[in-house]
Amino acid sequence: MRAWASRPPDSMDWYPLWNSLRIAAISSVIVFFAGIAAAYYVARLPRALKGLLDVVLTLPLVLPPTVCGYFLLLLFGNRRPLGIFLAQFGFKFVMTWYGGVLAAAVVAFPLMYRTARGAFESFDGTLAYAGKTLGLSNSYIFWRIRMPVCRQGILAGAVLAFARALGEYGATSMLVGYTPGKTATISTTVYQLWRTNDESGAFRWVMVNLTISAVVLLAVNLLERRNRRGTAP
Amino acid sequence: MSLTVDIHKQLGRFSLDASFRADGGTLGLLGASGSGKSFTLKCIAGIERPDRGKILLNGVTLFDSERWINLPPQKRRVGYLFQNYALFPNMTVRQNILCGIRWERDRARRAAELRRVVELLHLQGLEEQRPDQLSGGQQQRTALARILVSRPELLMLDEPFSALDEHLRDQLQIQMKKLLDTFDGDILLVTHNHDEAYHMCEKAAVVDGGRILGVRETELLFLDPGSVPAARLTGCRNISSAARRVGAYEVEIPGWGIRLATARPVKEGVRAVGVRAGAFSHTCPENRFPVSFTGHMELPFETQMCFRYEGQAETEGELWWSRPGRDGKKGLPQELGVPREDVLLLY
Numbered sequence: 001m002r003a004w005a006s007r008p009p010d011s012m013d014w015y016p017l018w019n020s021l022r023i024a025a026i027s028s029v030i031v032f033f034a035g036i037a038a039a040y041y042v043a044r045l046p047r048a049l050k051g052l053l054d055v056v057l058t059l060p061l062v063l064p065p066t067v068c069g070y071f072l073l074l075l076f077g078n079r080r081p082l083g084i085f086l087a088q089f090g091f092k093f094v095m096t097w098y099g100g101v102l103a104a105a106v107v108a109f110p111l112m113y114r115t116a117r118g119a120f121e122s123f124d125g126t127l128a129y130a131g132k133t134l135g136l137s138n139s140y141i142f143w144r145i146r147m148p149v150c151r152q153g154i155l156a157g158a159v160l161a162f163a164r165a166l167g168e169y170g171a172t173s174m175l176v177g178y179t180p181g182k183t184a185t186i187s188t189t190v191y192q193l194w195r196t197n198d199e200s201g202a203f204r205w206v207m208v209n210l211t212i213s214a215v216v217l218l219a220v221n222l223l224e225r226r227n228r229r230g231t232a233p
Numbered sequence: 234m235s236l237t238v239d240i241h242k243q244l245g246r247f248s249l250d251a252s253f254r255a256d257g258g259t260l261g262l263l264g265a266s267g268s269g270k271s272f273t274l275k276c277i278a279g280i281e282r283p284d285r286g287k288i289l290l291n292g293v294t295l296f297d298s299e300r301w302i303n304l305p306p307q308k309r310r311v312g313y314l315f316q317n318y319a320l321f322p323n324m325t326v327r328q329n330i331l332c333g334i335r336w337e338r339d340r341a342r343r344a345a346e347l348r349r350v351v352e353l354l355h356l357q358g359l360e361e362q363r364p365d366q367l368s369g370g371q372q373q374r375t376a377l378a379r380i381l382v383s384r385p386e387l388l389m390l391d392e393p394f395s396a397l398d399e400h401l402r403d404q405l406q407i408q409m410k411k412l413l414d415t416f417d418g419d420i421l422l423v424t425h426n427h428d429e430a431y432h433m434c435e436k437a438a439v440v441d442g443g444r445i446l447g448v449r450e451t452e453l454l455f456l457d458p459g460s461v462p463a464a465r466l467t468g469c470r471n472i473s474s475a476a477r478r479v480g481a482y483e484v485e486i487p488g489w490g491i492r493l494a495t496a497r498p499v500k501e502g503v504r505a506v507g508v509r510a511g512a513f514s515h516t517c518p519e520n521r522f523p524v525s526f527t528g529h530m531e532l533p534f535e536t537q538m539c540f541r542y543e544g545q546a547e548t549e550g551e552l553w554w555s556r557p558g559r560d561g562k563k564g565l566p567q568e569l570g571v572p573r574e575d576v577l578l579l580y
Contacts, residue, residue, distance in 0.1 A: 124317075124319070126315045126317065126319040127319050127321060129275075129278070129280045129306070129313070129315070129319070130313065130315055130319035130321075131321075131332065132278075132279070132280065132305070132306035132307055133278050133279075133280075133306050133307075133309070133311055133312065133313040134332050134333045134379065134380070134383050135307045135308075135333070135335065135336055135383060136307070136332060136335065137307070140335075145321050145323070148323040149321070149322060149323055151323075
């Protein structure tokens with residue numbers, strides 16, 4: 001613990017924390033809506049198409065994250081057609097913090113998509129039919145009946161996606177690397193500090209990471225308990 | 234008050250041809266599971282789309298394949314009571330009911346309508362409960378309240394009592410019948426239970442293999458089912474495999490090795506004969522034939538006796554005689570008779 005005390009915490013560069021949180025937050029919001037939309041539409045597709053799309057949408061879950069990063073570089077690399085095209089609008093995903101958002105979103109997406117799809121598939125379709133015959137609009141049925149009934153699964157998916165985005169390393173390091181004060185996240189910082197023999201620095205960031213994870217899990221538990229109280233007598 | 238349905242739908246190998254008219258009162262659709270009766274309701278509600286045909290409700294076209302009309306379920310004014318009631322589990326009874334009247338802008342009117350159906354269905358005090366806290370009967374009443382508050386022009390009940398315990402079922406049938414009598418639109422009731430159909434419906438039609446076999450007065454349907462599926466669905470247990478006309482009022486049943494005299498004239502093309510288990514009698518002088526008993530099933534207040542006619546073919550199954558009283562298997566008769574009017578001719 002001497003190493004921890006040797007450098008006072010106020011001299012610590014907090015950028016990786018802020019960057020990690022921002023990347024995780026933004027990517028999970030994107031993944032939340034994209035995952036739900038994909039789950040909703042894929043669940044209604046004919047079986048053959050469903051199977052194909054399911055494979056494509058779940059692929060990032062089974063591929064090593066570095067391979068995902070490789071594919072992202074293939075697509076968005078500075079000299080690739082899509083990369084050149086996007087650069088005209090000022091978007092550069094390589095070596096930028098929002099490139100980190102893209103990497104985290106791609107890797108976290110399958111978790112949201114699959115849990116939401118599971119929730120939607122176990123949803124009793126007659127509830128939606130009943131709503132329709134009662135004159136309720138499709139959007140009312142979706143937001144006020146389907147979503148609340150599937151709340152547990154969707155919430156679980158969102159938490160998983162957020163946790164995965166927060167811990168993203170492989171694809172992020174491939175696409176945006178490690179630049180202090182620019183693309184550094186907690187996970188890449190831990191690796192960088194460890195690699196450069198700054199054991200105490202790495203340890204500090206590990207503690208930060210543990211704290212965040214604990215807070216997230218605690219929040220989820222509290223939320224679930226409140227939900228349960230809402231529905232039970 | 235009128236509903237006209239004439240639709241066709243192909244579902245893989247199964248084809249549905251539903252064609253019937255209902256004008257006022259309760260029409261029962263009596264069919265086995267998989268006969269297409271629930272699917273017919275879904276087409277009327279607009280949840281499923283028929284391949285072709287027409288659906289008219291009180292002069293309004295709900296569906297017409299030739300004129301490209303297919304009203305969304307929201308605009309059809311059709312109330313649908315699902316088998317599991319389909320209450321929204323995340324809402325209270327009050328919120329569930331208010332879902333049926335969201336189109337009403339005036340708050341006071343909405344509240345008044347809510348009060349009306351809560352009283353009509355005796356839901357006072359349950360308004361803030363959630364569906365999982367309600368009994369089966371209360372769930373059914375909530376679902377009905379939610380439908381009635383939306384003021385539908387047609388009410389469709391899909392196996393309304395199948396989710397309930399038996400002791401509740403009879404009681405609720407009586408309550409439901411009273412309630413339905415106050416409803417001034419058409420009512421369609423789908424069931425596989427012949428007692429339910431008999432009690433609840435003024436008219437009934439048998440649904441068999443995706444076809445609706447003519448709407449008739451319920452009493453007449455039970456008195457003279459007229460077809461093999463109708464006989465089976467109205468609870469007739471003894472149906473012969475074949476029959477042949479031998480006289481204006483006489484029919485031969487080769488499988489049973491007998492000829493029966495009938496009260497109704499036997500028409501050419503008779504396919505089978507049905508006799509209800511309760512129609513046999515050892516005192517009846519008509520259509521008496523020697524029988525031998527092969528088994529029995531004792532029930533609390535009657536005995537179901539299995540028997541064969543003397544000349545009955547091996548391939549033909551056992552016949553059932555339901556004999557009132559507990560000691561039915563004592564003092565077995567040598568012969569059983571059937572009153573002529575109880576010989577059901579099936580075409």
